[in-house]
Amino acid sequence: MPKTPAPATASADGSVGWSRPLALVVALAFFMENLDATILTTATPSIATAFDVVPADLGLAVTAYLVAVAAFIPLGSWAADRLGARPVFLVSIVVFTLASVLCAASDSVATLTTARVLQGIAGSMLVPIGRLVVLSGTAKSDLVRAIAYLTWPALVAPVIAPLLGGILTEYAGWPWIFWVNVPVGIVLVLAAWRIVPQVPRRRRPLDGVGLVLLVVAVSALVLGMEFVADASTTVAGAGLLVGSVLVGTLAVFWFRRAAHPVLDLRPLRIATFRASNSAGSVYRGVVSAAPFLLPLLLQEGFGWSPVRAGAMVMAVFAGNLGIKPATTPLMHRFRLVPLIVVATSVLAASFVAAALLRPDTPEIVVALVFLVSGAARSVGFTAYNTLQFADVPGAQMNPANTVASISMQLATGVGIAVAALLVRAAAGLAPAGDAAFAYRAALVGMAVLGLLSIVESASLPRGAGDAVRAGRR
Structure with a gap:
């Protein structure tokens, strides 16, 4: 019985050479994450009807995903250093897929929002780690090709999301905007298991203070921008934006002086x-x-x-x-x-x-x-x-x-x-x-x-x- 080939292992400097299959696997993961960041908006009226709420009540489910993705990216970077980029990338795909199942099975705003937060945390690790495993093995002369592969998901997904979300919602039902992630996730796990290389680990302690400051600053910024656009929450949004600036300034001060900052500037x-x-x-x-x-x-x-x-x-x-x-x-x-x-x-x-x-x-x-x-x-x-x-x-x-x-x-x-x-x-x-x-x-x-x-x-x-x-x- 033939043995499954072991994934490539990076050299001491992290270089594994340019790999088109690796770039394609990571690009597909990016596409799945980028699509889910925007596709929910199209299905909001249908979901609101199913949950017997007004569409505005689902705004938190949309925002919660964006907050989780942006705020927990440094945690994913630390996990990749500590545990290895390959296992964390694989786990993030699995968690993202399972969270998609939970989203599809949700029966209330609270359960959907909770599932979206879990999905966002997985996405926060999926994107930076996927790009890291590609860029760490790419020479400068091949960087243009690598970036070209990694860029198209961010350009394509938001454009096709409204049409795809509308078609799935109208002809299959809103849960299918999440169910479609299941086969994609399975394919990604199988492909990543064979293709994604081992990248050398670099053990460093987790900067808990810096992580908390960053999560608070990013969350306040995203929520503030969301609230300030609504006339009924403009004052609260402005307060969150001011708080974001203050906490963000404190975070920068901390990052510049911490021995092992969660965000190296x-x-x-x-x-x-x-x-x-x-x-x-x-x-x-x-x-x-x-x-x-x-x-x-x-x-x-x-x-x-x-x-x-x-x-x-x-x-x-x-x-x-x-x-x-x-x-x-x-x-x-x-x-x-x-x-x-x-x-x-x-x-x-x-x-x-x-x-x-x-x-x-x-x-x-x-x-x-x-x-x-x-x-x-x-x-x-x-x-x-x-x-x-x-x-x-x-x-x-x-x-x-x-x-x-x-x-x-x-x-x-x-x-x-x-x-x-x-x-x-x-x-x-x-x-x-x-x-x-x-x-x-x-x-x-x-x-x-x-x-x-x-x-x-x-x-x-x-x-x-x-x-x-x-x-x-």
């Missing part, structure tokens, strides 16, 4: 990494607003049906997919910073173009605007994700990966919250009978934020990130 001294997690976070926030604003523009502003709007937003996905074969050659052919500037400018222009659309605009024109927007977001997103690790030495890859994972999760949540705030603010200024005005104003506002993010990136020295272009053909 030293990678932020690297200019390209710092810019990718400040200006890059603004860009990611703008990108995350598109799947939120565009369906609302079409449904609330133009009166389209959810299915018609969801199908049209798939043009963004087509742009992502269509440009993907050219993304890696572009990264090798052109410097990263000019690519980021061009991609961000085109993305901002596509937002303004979307704001100029009218209900009688030909659908081919609408699709073309969304297609260009999808292509621009794909190039810029991949360029930022590549730039942030371009100059990070191998010894700092794990802490850099942790910081990057937290900033990415927060950027997504905050970007949607800022877009919601802009919609709410513009709604009070909308002319009578213009249902689309608030969404048009929000799109223009997000375009301005995108252009502002260029300033820091453009100030990087010429040739920033060229280390990843060493292997260009």
